[in-house]
Amino acid sequence: HSALTQPASVSGSPGQSITISCTGTSSDIGGYGYVSWYQQHPGKAPKLLIYNASNRPSGVSNRFSGSKSGNTASLTISGLQAEDEAEYYCNSYTSGSTPWVFGGGTKVTVL
Amino acid sequence: EVQLVESGGGLVQPGRSLRLSCAASGFTFDNNAMHWVRQAPGRALEWVSGVNWNGNNIDYADSVKGRFTISRDNAKNSLYLQMNNLSTEDTALYYCARVEYGGYSQWGQGTLVTVSS
Numbered sequence: 357h358s359a360l361t362q363p364a365s366v367s368g369s370p371g372q373s374i375t376i377s378c379t380g381t382s383s384d385i386g387g388y389g390y391v392s393w394y395q396q397h398p399g400k401a402p403k404l405l406i407y408n409a410s411n412r413p414s415g416v417s418n419r420f421s422g423s424k425s426g427n428t429a430s431l432t433i434s435g436l437q438a439e440d441e442a443e444y445y446c447n448s449y450t451s452g453s454t455p456w457v458f459g460g461g462t463k464v465t466v467l
Numbered sequence: 468e469v470q471l472v473e474s475g476g477g478l479v480q481p482g483r484s485l486r487l488s489c490a491a492s493g494f495t496f497d498n499n500a501m502h503w504v505r506q507a508p509g510r511a512l513e514w515v516s517g518v519n520w521n522g523n524n525i526d527y528a529d530s531v532k533g534r535f536t537i538s539r540d541n542a543k544n545s546l547y548l549q550m551n552n553l554s555t556e557d558t559a560l561y562y563c564a565r566v567e568y569g570g571y572s573q574w575g576q577g578t579l580v581t582v583s584s
Contacts, residue, residue, distance in 0.1 A: 458511055
């Protein structure tokens with residue numbers, strides 16, 4: 357059981373926009389701004405896409421954007437491309453006994 | 468070029484120990500906190516442990532507390548994870564990750580730990 361809840365899968369056609377949600381509680385996402393998002397292709401290490409809920413590191417495409425409202429963080433991929441097909445994970449700091457938690461992951465499929 | 472290279476994984480019997488290492492290069496190692504994250508086959512990422520820049524602030528996931536010990540040697544640009552009393556549930560690919568910008572900006576390629584009799 358992951359502390360952060362993500363949909364198992366999201367799909368979209370090339371060029372469309374999709375949004376992945378990451379739902380937590382006031383003890384994690386709602387209480388802190390330390391939410392990050394990662395993209396992982398099969399057999400590869402994860403790659404940082406978004407940090408502090410809405411900031412994008414240099415070198416990451418501006419098609420990726422993040423936001424946070426209450427206990428839910430979201431990752432939006434605009435102009436969906438075939439290369440965006442991957443697993444996506446959210447991560448947050450938490451006040452619990454395990455200070456950092458990941459979501460269960462969302463498989464993005466480009467139709 | 469920033470590089471993180473993990474080593475030390477392998478096949479080990481339940482109850483035994485293993486020590487993982489992560490060699491860092493291409494950045495000022497003692498400027499960053501470092502974490503270990505693992506991924507069981509076909510499963511989600513799981514945070515394991517983290518250490519601040521000088522080793523004075525350390526955290527563990529409940530699932531490994533009391534069995535795993537994280538440490539770092541800034542003089543050697545290296546991060547370690549001592550894993551004791553391993554169980555089959557610890558079978559996973561173990562990544563070391565650099566903490567930057569409030570996220571994990573760099574990851575190693577991972578080292579596979581398989582716990583089986």
